Amino acid sequence: MRTRPYPLSELDDIPGTTVFTARRSREAYHLHKFCMSLMDAGNRAAFKDHERAYLDKFRMSEEQKRAVQDRDFSKLIDLGGNIYFLVKLSNTDGWSTQRAVGSMTGMTADEYAAMMRAGGRSPEGQRSIREGN
């Protein structure tokens, strides 16, 4: 019997964290295909010109399309997305990565920036839901 270092269910025990797996990657495949299309200036212009028409060219779910239009990054992560793809969208909008990332924390952009300048979020209490440490 081959051994595993820990059960994969442990991945669900990290507070405020969604681990990007192969299954999630597939769920977000068309969303991510849209995101990577924004690596082209012409596509960025077409998207900005008519967001919905541009999104309709991709086989994304209606929920994914709506979350893109809402720039709801938390929702996009829930729907399988990964930040490295999603920043293609925030970069297209001229957002800093910090703004896109901070938008998922429930803090304002200024609050999040201030937290980072003060040394970031402490790992205390953020390691394990079960252990509360």
Next chain:
Amino acid sequence: MARITAGIATSHVPAIGAAFDQGRSGDDYWAPVFAGYDWVKEWEKSEKPDVVILCYNDHASAMMLDVVPTFALGMAEEFTPADEGWGAREVPVVQGHIELAAHLAEQLVLDDFDLTLMNSLDVDHGCTVPLSLMFGKVAEWPVKVIPLAVNVTQFPTPSGNRCWMLGEAIAHAVESFPEDLNVQIWGTGGMSHQLQGPRAGLINPEFDNSFLDGLIDDTDRLRAITRLDYLRESGTEGIELIMWLIMRAALGPDVEELHRFYHVPASNTAVGHIVLRPKSIGALAQAAE
């Protein structure tokens, strides 16, 4: 004989590249970050490496959508900076080293590392930000580069220990290359950071500094850090630190620390940087004779 003469690790935060490109490196926020690289920029002028094996991760710029390689080696004459959604960085095209890359492609597979070979590859900030930090603003990069991309995005990533073993195999492969080449190996990414979810912004200076210490004289401890440990302690993106272990393993058992820098924050990330010299350069080949 080719020899690995030094290992460098650095974070590769995209905002560092943006600050560098937009002339904001002297701002109050960024000046302390860039000051941490003054030493290495001077040092590299006298080291004059011929080739850098640059371990980095592709941030969904050239891979990760249709193909998700665990380890991918760049096999091209040149690698163009990628457009990551705001236009490509205006930095020189990265020049490859076909002969050494082909040798690695052959030797590492023979050594049981089942690499993906990239005959065409655009490189993103993961590769070009470290080059800017080591060499500054230049018309041409002063080295050839062999990009080695590691999946640190989609779980499961390779383990830290697997990365260590790859680094050891790279050391053997380099030393069996007949041409006299001064080779550096760089590990990039990290240190602690998390770019998603309510836990975003996590920074763990204790973990980071303990990792930096371990690179010098406690590498067995670092090899044993599990993926879950990285996720819990250093954030979902902190797991990029496994790429530093490829670099460290390629230097052999004993190293001298030449320079170290640690700073929080750069955007969402703890910046770490270390320069290491193997204590016995070319020892593997000598031992084999």
